[in-house]
Amino acid sequence: MNRTLKIFIYPHRKDDPFANILLPVDSEPSGNYASESYFKKVLSSSHFVTADPSAADLFFLSFSIARLRHDPRVGIDGIQDFVRDYIFNVSRKYPYWNRSGGADHFYVACHSIGRSAMEKVARVKLNAIQIVCSSSYYISSYVAHKDASLPQIWPREGDPPNLARERSKLAFFAGSINSPVREKLLQVWKNDSEISVHFGHLSTSYSEELLTSKFCLHVKGFEVNTARIGDALYNGCVPVIIANHYDLPFQDIINWNSFSIVIATLDIPLLKKILQGTSFDEFSILRDNVLKARVHFQWHLSPVDYDAFYMVMYELWLRRSSTRVLA
Template sequence: MKARLADSALSSCIGNYVNYNEVYHDRDIFVEDYKEMNRSFKIYVYPHRRNDPFANVLLPVGSEPGVIMLVKVTLRSLRHDPRIGVGGIKDFIKDYILNISQKYPYWNRTGGADHFYVACHSIGRSAMDKANEVKVNAIQVVCSSTYFHPGYIAHKDACLPQIWPRQGVLPNLSSSNRKKLAFFAGKINSPVREKLLQVWRNNTEIFAHYGRLKTPYADELLGSKFCLHVKGYEVNTARIADSLYYGCVPVIIADYHDLPFADILNWKSFSINVATLDIPLLKKILKRFSFEEYLMLQRNALKVRKHFQWHLSPVDYDAFYMVMYELWLRRSSVRLPLNAFVHPN
């Protein structure tokens, strides 16, 4: 009975994974909208005095009102500033929002709904705890896109991919010999990773490793068909972008979160999503893909990897422009300010 249930779950699982459509949900719409974004989209940053006591965390750029305003505060600088430190960041942000709302008209016209900020570390997720209107109204471009965090609101906010900056040409994949079925290496800092190691640690086809690797990380990615992105302390890691960079099909084992650029990309065409409960079925799931199906997934992965690269000067369709497009999609989402709601007597 248990075997039949497992096979049924596996068949259902595979049916949900495979989608050989275009790597975009709608390529024609994306291309046309992207052109319009490049033509018309503008982002403005609040100005500040060069002699401001906190000039090190505020960008010195003049501005006029525009489509979207950037709330620019460098949290990393605040964290290491002895005047603020980790404990003072929340109050600093609260005072900063109060200041710009009193000094400029732009915040109050939508309650911050045409504003955004970017954060890709855990401290950014909690920095707005005392500025609730930022979490409720402003667009958060964050790496911590899990639904378990109360500060992240799907569809309003956007997921930012973690990517290691790399210079030079993309690696030549023609000579890569992918003998391993799947590969993972990282700290064991979550129950999900503990389960992965418990089941697959001594397997000869799924290489699940913790601690220091004896071989170069890049060689392991080049030598594996599938590369595992497994939720750790945070849902976000750079492993998805690493996998794509080295032509390894990403396998995502992290429940209840948004994937980067999910408004644009058809993730089922170039990656596999495995529920954390299905970790014991991982080998069966991966081996159910024929060689032709795997090649299709890999070819699609190579098509989208340009979207997961940063450049010193942004290049069309790279990660920078994809984030701008995500913001452009959200430009017409207008939410009323918090004080617009009147409670009945």
Template sequence: MEKTSFLLYHVSQNRSSKRYFFYLPMTSAFTTFFLIFIYIATTSKFFHTVKTTIYIESEEERPSPLSYQNIPISIDNNAEDFFFDTLKFNANFSKDTQWSIANLFGSVGNYVNNKENVFHDSETFLEDYKHMNKSFKIYVYPYNKNDPFANILLPVDYQPKGSYASELYFKKILMHSHFITNDPTEADLFFMPFSIVEMRHDLRIGVEGIKDFVKNYVVNISQTYPYWNRTGGADHFYVACHSSSRSAMEKINEVQFNSIQVVCSSSYFLSGYVAHKDASLPQIWPRPGDPPESSYIRKQLAFFAGQINSPVRAALVKIWRNDTDIFAHFGRFKKPYGYQLMRSKFCLHVKVFEVNTAHISDALYYGCVPIIIADRHDLPFADILNWNSFSVVVAAVDIPVLKRVLQRISFDEYSWLQSNVLKVRKHFKWNDPPVDHDAFYITMYELWLRRSSVRVPLMRV
């Protein structure tokens, strides 16, 4: 107490100390004010003037930001505004100036690097592929052909067709392949052969009953066999191409978090999809015979046709539907779809709510370079194929400068991209029986990459 009193007395008698205590709070207050001013100046629009031409399409009030599920998708209802509200960007830049927003973020830069190979590492792939072909084994849980739900578990006895054929093709080919083993002790992975597509068409199950069916199936195999419980399902997988698969596992979280999901709905935004653990399956519309010749004269710069079922698609069609170089069509297309793909240099794969469409495989089949506008989409076979070597990935925010992006690709760069398209399209084709490096074998290689190098032995009682 005496020391404290002495200190206060000493400070009161020292004039320089008085000045120090007077300026200290003043300096602190000024520094705080200065930092706040800098923050406001760098974040507020009040201090910024954007020099750009403004165009007005409608006197209607701009809609407030909405979730994707509640956006009324209409190209005649300010689709650009909906799109940019969702992306937290302002949509009032000039179309005539090609919307310089992409320049601000450097998005119009070099999309093409013609020094890359179609494989990330071709030597490693070919060496591993041989090893996979010799040693990879899969055990399929047995089922009774007299089971009332055998149609859900059995492979189909016909050639699959339509948008979801990949799911059916894989199971049909796998069941007759040399990868199958009847000895679970030598299996690398365990296949759960239920079909989401067949469940949807079965009146006893339907869309509403898929979750319960899958849950009951997993509970049944975990109680009947010892294989699930030893790893928590980490060495198990299923294959599904319909978008219903993203919610089919909601009542059995172990499948979502532990098992390998080979699905067409491979977006980071979808619940339950885990990149690197799960694998993206290409959605392929089967076509008989060999692909058409690639020497067709391609006069159209870019082509898109499809339903307007997402803000990204709505913005694309709204901005480019009247353009002569980019053909953006919505609804039914009167001319043959394949003809338009063959006469276009670039073919657009544009995100829908579920991201899975057959547009990529369609483009590859007809020798058209895919333009992928699907942010945070896990591309099929991305562990093996180098997508930068045969496609152009464009951010959704760059839709307004899409023509500029494509026109900056030189003739040599385009020729290199298209030549690689012709090289990789064999990997996006189902063959029965399978052919080396086709869609079936590449899917098997994706599974092989995800096998565990350590096998947990079964506990024998």
């Protein structure tokens, strides 16, 4: 993959009126949707890019859903029209989209609004590879095995935390009550002494809670995203995923059972029994593998082997063989 995968990025000029949406960011990516920006910025300067479309395995559609959302010329209501017009222009100016129906094309999006961004261009939704943070099977725009899950990872500043801490709490969760799953979690465990469930303002720091908990709960809210998984791994806490029908990031590549626990939403009342049933040796293995898995959930402006960028590229590599179109 590292030697042979080639990607053609549709060219856009810096004086394009929508250069802020189509080109990589000039500054270091930041914010909740940094994964999307990191990927575009790193890809654009990588050895995977080719200027020869005939040598390309895949073609990158470089629009940014997050930037479209915040651009006053477009906004949430205009995203579908922008993407429709973008695909129309690409298909009219270049032959590559039309020869495959977009099957050898892909885009990357982390904002949840991306799940409806393709409603006016069904060919993108049905044919192109979607690398997205909202990767639930129940969302009609996400097609498992064709599409892939992108981890939502916030930029980390400074050195990693000291993980040589006593983890006195069994499990921890903090977040808004914005789904029936979280309502059930609160109903069952809000007064428990070993499972710490918080909705609203925390009296201690979020990081401190993660560092002193054995298990960190990732519970489906309004959307399923992976920010809390990234938080758990960074702080050396074993992730517990409570969300049905969810494509975990890099699921085609890494064994999630080796460093996390996945629990069906119906089993929330059994949560403590399941976690307490994890033996000391089993937990030690999970924890050791958490520390090994962290490398796959980190972005670097100069990519490092097996980091998040290379993991996404490998997901694309796995999908390119069935979409390759010979000129």
